[in-house]
Amino acid sequence: WYQRRVREAVVSTQSTGSLGKGLAKLTFDDTYQKQRARRMAQKPSHIGEGLARGGKSLLMGFYHGVTGVVMRPVEGAAQEGVEGFFKGVGKGLVGAVTRPLGGINDMITYTIDGIHHHTQIDEKILVLRHPRYIQPDKILRPYHTTQSEGKYLLSQVTRHTHWPDLYYHHSLLTTKSTFILTDQRCIMSEYDDVMNSWKVEWSHVYQDVESLPCVLSSGTGITFTAYMDPNAGFSKFFKNRRKKSRIVTLPNETETQLLHTVFTKRLRAH
Numbered sequence: 420w421y422q423r424r425v426r427e428a429v430v431s432t433q434s435t436g437s438l439g440k441g442l443a444k445l446t447f448d449d450t451y452q453k454q455r456a457r458r459m460a461q462k463p464s465h466i467g468e469g470l471a472r473g474g475k476s477l478l479m480g481f482y483h484g485v486t487g488v489v490m491r492p493v494e495g496a497a498q499e500g501v502e503g504f505f506k507g508v509g510k511g512l513v514g515a516v517t518r519p520l521g522g523i524n525d526m527i528t529y530t531i532d533g534i535h536h537h538t539q540i541d542e543k544i545l546v547l548r549h550p551r552y553i554q555p556d557k558i559l560r561p562y563h564t565t566q567s568e569g570k571y572l573l574s575q576v577t578r579h580t581h582w583p584d585l586y587y588h589h590s591l592l593t594t595k596s597t598f599i600l601t602d603q604r605c606i607m608s609e610y611d612d613v614m615n616s617w618k619v620e621w622s623h624v625y626q627d628v629e630s631l632p633c634v635l636s637s638g639t640g641i642t643f644t645a646y647m648d649p650n651a652g653f654s655k656f657f658k659n660r661r662k663k664s665r666i667v668t669l670p671n672e673t674e675t676q677l678l679h680t681v682f683t684k685r686l687r688a689h
Contacts, residue, residue: 448510455521457579469533471613473526480522487514555585565589573599575617576608588681590667590674598667598678600685607667621665623648625689629662632682634675640668641679 488511495507549567554560569589576599577584584601591597595610597617606622623645632643647661669675 448514455525457581467533467613468615469529469531473529473533476525476529477522480519480525484515484518484522487511487518552586569599572597572608572617573601573606576606576619578616580619587685588678590669590678592667592669600682605682607665621663623665625686628686631686632679634679635666635668638672639670639675640666641675641682642666 491511491514492504492507495503495505495510497503499506548562548564549571551562552566552570566586570586572589573584573586576597582601582603584603586599587602588600589597595612597608599606599608604622604624605628607620608617609620610616611618627646627648629644629646632641634641642664644662644664647663649660667678669678
């Protein structure tokens with residue numbers, strides 16, 4: 420009986436999914452529609468993750484609905500002047516209704532998906548090691564544990580960003596934080612216990628790093644300054660690009676020297 424009820428609920432998520440897609444289109448925001456499509460493509464693996472992601476969607480729906488009333492006219496005016504301002508007012512007012520409704524809809528979808536996956540009886544597979552890391556030249560080399568671990572971490576960190584980066588190097592800072600270097604950027608990532616996944620805390624493409632990294636006086640970490648992404652958050656409204664000082668603390672001096680050398684080499688290559 421319980422399994423039958425769950426299956427019926429799963430069928431209902433197809434309807435909520437279509438409704439959510441329709442509400443997203445009514446926001447007239449292409450960026451929001453693409454971000455939502457990427458989020459919804461990542462199904463929760465258990466009921467806890469479903470509830471967490473559902474709650475986050477609900478809160479973000481109301482948040483963006485309210486802030487959009489102010490932000491859309493400002494963004495429209497910055498891009499198209501007076502005409503853009505009035506277009507922004509319209510989008511903001513529509514979004515004030517559709518985004519909270521979309522958040523409620525997505526919360527229901529995530530919750531039901533989480534329950535569904537939680538009730539599935541899957542065969543347990545014991546993973547003995549991470550998949551082999553194949554370097555860009557496609558030459559098959561002996562299995563390298565550190566590189567394979569780093570490639571796996573990068574794939575988990577970039578699940579929601581869809582960056583096409585290639586793995587270069589990584590340093591485990593703690594059991595729940597890692598600093599990754601790719602062919603295009605540096606990434607600080609932390610493990611989110613609630614979402615049961617890795618998330619990007621901050622990142623910078625190498626072109627935005629102002630200078631080469633320096634070793635901290637303690638010998639167990641590096642520091643550098645980088646420009647903020649001009650398209651992220653409120654940075655787009657600043658005339659001059661903001662700078663941010665970053666500190667990466669490592670467990671020992673050996674790891675610090677290795678990261679300093681590799682990071683410096685990567686920056687000089689750009």
